[in-house]
Amino acid sequence: MTKVVDEKKLIIALDFDEKSDVLSLCNELDPKTCRVKIGKQLFTKYGPSIIDDVHNLDFEVFLDLKFHDIPTTVKKACIEAYKQKIWMLNIHLLGGIEMVQAAKEARDIHSPNSKLIGVTLLTSHKINDFQTFGLSERTNIVSQLTQIAIEANIDGIVCSPSDIPNLNIKNEEFMKVTPGIRLENTSHDHASIFTPSKAVELGSTHLVVGRPITESESPKAIVEEINSSII
Numbered sequence: 001m002t003k004v005v006d007e008k009k010l011i012i013a014l015d016f017d018e019k020s021d022v023l024s025l026c027n028e029l030d031p032k033t034c035r036v037k038i039g040k041q042l043f044t045k046y047g048p049s050i051i052d053d054v055h056n057l058d059f060e061v062f063l064d065l066k067f068h069d070i071p072t073t074v075k076k077a078c079i080e081a082y083k084q085k086i087w088m089l090n091i092h093l094l095g096g097i098e099m100v101q102a103a104k105e106a107r108d109i110h111s112p113n114s115k116l117i118g119v120t121l122l123t124s125h126k127i128n129d130f131q132t133f134g135l136s137e138r139t140n141i142v143s144q145l146t147q148i149a150i151e152a153n154i155d156g157i158v159c160s161p162s163d164i165p166n167l168n169i170k171n172e173e174f175m176k177v178t179p180g181i182r183l184e185n186t187s188h189d190h191a192s193i194f195t196p197s198k199a200v201e202l203g204s205t206h207l208v209v210g211r212p213i214t215e216s217e218s219p220k221a222i223v224e225e226i227n228s229s230i231i
Helices: 019-028 040-046 049-055 071-082 097-110 127-132 138-152 161-166 196-202 219-229
Strands: 010-013 035-038 061-067 088-092 115-119 156-158 175-178 206-209
Touching (some): 040 049, 049 061
Parallel strands (some): 088 115
């Protein structure tokens, strides 16, 4: 069986306050070279219309809302999300196997060609966060949550690049979507950061990059730089 390679590994986090900034950036970029991520801030402010605006510029959308609730509620929320013709949606694996299966059922019925991935632990989590809940290390937690994603047969996970070498993932098509990507050691909100090439070397299949692109004077050049480094 031939491995299918997704040539668009780069996902740009549209972490803006205003729709005008979103559209300005998208108009600068080529949708053939990247996808975009719409998160809680933009979606809460503008609702589904912001997805329509980005779709109208031919970009595929990763809707980053991290659903985490009882299975019925998550299923209904996923149904509404997939009605927006999004490329990918995420949920929290901490919701458990029944919740993940409910989300997958919603996807399979309403948008079978879209992706569904599960968040393991946030890249902002530090060891003190785990100790608060009586847990000792990140590796075992991420590994156990990944097994939920595998058992539920969803498309992949969100994790840190450093988590990937410790995971027992045999399916080459299983997505490992990694935030915390930086071009250099700049200020950030993640416990660890990685360059694009290092993340791919560790096993990342898709990279989420925000400020290095969105705050750049030449976003298109940065996208080209990143893409050339992860071929």
